[in-house]
Amino acid sequence: QVQLVESGGELVQAGGSLRLSCVASGRTFSSYTMAWFRQAPGKTREFVAAISWRNSQDYADSVKGRFTVSRDNAKNTVYLQMSSLKPEDTAVYYCTAKFLYSGPVYSDTALYTYWGQGTQVTVSS
Secondary structure (H helix, E strand, C coil): CCCEEEECCCEEECCCCEEEEEEECCCCHHHEEEEEEEECCCCCCEEEEEECCCCCEEECCCCCCCEEEEEEHHHCEEEEEECCCCHHHCEEEEEEEEECCCCCCCCCHHHCCEECCCEEEEEEC
């Protein structure tokens, strides 16, 4: 069992930056592919970014060049650095994990085993 706890969400103005963090419990964090999804009110949950246990990265087209996913295995933590934020980035951001997964698809919610409770990001115009 893996528990995921996200943090870092807050209200920010358009054009600003935020860094989200997700801390995982357990001793095998380095063996998990980690991903970020988001869900805006009235919309389905959508893929944002992923970093595999081998450090391969994947991004949604809507965030490429603005968001960066990274991980620190020593801290059991995955990060999402967000810059040039837009009002359409407003959503609850979720961290998710899957053991020893190497792709090629990272964008399907059904792939993932564990989910955090989410952290709210609000971007004002």
